[in-house]
Amino acid sequence: MHLCLTDMEDPRKRAVIRLMLTATAAQHDTVLHDFQAFVRTVGPDTEERV
Template sequence: MRNDSATMWQIADESVPRLEQAGTVEVVKKSEVGTPDIPGLTDAPGVVQNLRLHTTLKGEPLELLQSQVYLGMEDVRNTAKRAVIELVLTAKPSQMAEVLDDFKAFLRTVRPAEEDSD
């Protein structure tokens, strides 16, 4: 939950210093996605950020690609509160093409839960 006024763009920026603790990070692409009419994007637009990470694993250099999607959902009872959902796919460059379509399909399923009509 976030109670601040940070934009999705600013929230996406926050991930870069966190990841830089493990190595160098390059923002390859960053763009806005969605509209308020799409369920799950009530704090639209959301942000997609693609990164290239250079780190090490067991002393060996390792390059990873990461696709981050940030979505905001306002609390319908208290609009000063919102949930920020961070969905992330990380893969080696040689693996990204084979898993990206599944990640996109998963993203299309993300939406708020329907309220119980008790």
């Protein structure tokens, strides 16, 4: 899966995050749900730093 993030201050700048699941065919059904749950948590850090 590819996740494209646009810089809020300069929309010309972008970052692309590539997330991959590597598993055997036998493991696929067991790990797919966890991978999907993980993907839903990925996003930009919006917390302001001081």
